[in-house]
Amino acid sequence: MKVCIFGAGAIGGYLAVRMANAGVDVSVVARGPNLAAIREHGLRLRIDGREEVAKVAASDSAADLGPQDYVFTTLKAHSLPPVVDRMAPLFGPDTAFVTAMNGVPYWYFHGLAGQDWRTVEAVDPGGRVSLAIPPGRAIGCVVYPATESPEPGVVEHHDGDRFTLGEPDGSKSERVNALSKAMIEAGFKAPVRPRIRDEIWVKLWGNLAFNPLSALTHQTLDVLATQDDLRGVARAMMLEGKAVAEALGVKFSIDVDKRIAGAAEVGAHKTSMLQDLERGRPMEIDALLTGVCELGAAAGVATPTLDLVLALVRARARAAGCYEG
Structure with missing residues (x-):
């Protein structure tokens, strides 16, 4: 399984370390001092009084990482529209896009009978996100852990380990079940819910x-x-x-x-x-x-x-x- 975390901040770094150390092929898109620290020292996770380190492929260019099975975005919603075009090299024919973000997701109406044509302008201005990443790629993800990044390349975990997953159409697809299994093996709670x-x-x-x-x-x-x-x-x-x-x-x-x-x-x-x-x-x-x-x-x-x-x-x-x- 190939997984890319686009935005390796506090939540993204937590996901990346745990999944990489569980044997998943993880890469991250990062930039600036964070990217430099990850390349030099790996991603460091401070949790339960100890430090876990994961060496992952890291770049500021998605083109360096290539197509993935799953792409997680842990960006804040307003940061997504400006960067969706940069994500294109990460997507193959069957790549799923996991929206580990707060708030109303850009795919909100996808999978709702008779409403697939609607977009949410507040988070998908002019349909820009939907055009670049069709909602059919999306898997919903509700993020519960509390983490922070006190310095570049370092994540501190404070509480929680649950990432609730769900297909917008409510199905228990092979792709969402496989992702849930991989996340559970990495130490997360990752239930799949039919009403995400x-x-x-x-x-x-x-x-x-x-x-x-x-x-x-x-x-x-x-x-x-x-x-x-x-x-x-x-x-x-x-x-x-x-x-x-x-x-x-x-x-x-x-x-x-x-x-x-x-x-x-x-x-x-x-x-x-x-x-x-x-x-x-x-x-x-x-x-x-x-x-x-x-x-x-x-x-x-x-x-x-x-x-x-x-x-x-x-x-x-x-x-x-x-x-x-």
């Missing part, structure tokens, strides 16, 4: 509210989920998101208050959007919120609170130079 959008929404449900609210208020999860006024705003956003999802056929396995309670248990955690704002990096607004509002419009569901918060967080991000939308 349900899984995507459970994670997105919290992200669509807590991420933008944290960027606007600079508060951590424990405050956002427990302070009455802020919790009320988050809950209203989540209920609107739930209405959108259910209108599109999604089923939620937990209720909104349990989901909020789960966020509160994480404690004084800064969301990724707040971290990006503080560090002056592009913020993942479109995949986590704009796309949800777009899906609401497609489903005929009003999203007034989501629309309001979207306008505010976009303005905040533009003022900080962290958003160009």
Whole structure:
């Protein structure tokens, strides 16, 4: 099995080390100091008080690596459209594209009866991603581990080992089952679910509210989920998101208050959007919120609170130079 990780950051590096050390032929596309460190020292994973090292093929050019069986992208959604053309050399006739990303995926409507023609403009502007990587190649992947990259070529694992997989059409295909088996052998939990959008929404449900609210208020999860006024705003956003999802056929396995309670248990955690704002990096607004509002419009569901918060967080991000939308 040949697997390429496009974007060997914290999650991508975690995947690469574990799969390479389990015998998978792994390569990574990286750049700059990260690429230099991987080439010199290998990818280093700090986990459970020890360090694992994997020597993998690494390049800043996909053409050096050639066609793969699976290509993982662990990029943030806004980083995907500008680089899809660079991925072309990685794809053979049967290569699968594993979207290990947060938020609404570009292939969202693929496999839904009568809706294959739809694209999600927020994450697939002008259909650019779908044209370069047809949605039929996609395998959904919901990422649960918490990792970070404190220095080039190094990944620190903090918690979690589950990557939930699923075909957009709900099938248990040979390719998704083979990938699941390989990931399990590498030490991950990698269940295959027939309703991958349900899984995507459970994670997105919290992200669509807590991420933008944290960027606007600079508060951590424990405050956002427990302070009455802020919790009320988050809950209203989540209920609107739930209405959108259910209108599109999604089923939620937990209720909104349990989901909020789960966020509160994480404690004084800064969301990724707040971290990006503080560090002056592009913020993942479109995949986590704009796309949800777009899906609401497609489903005929009003999203007034989501629309309001979207306008505010976009303005905040533009003022900080962290958003160009």
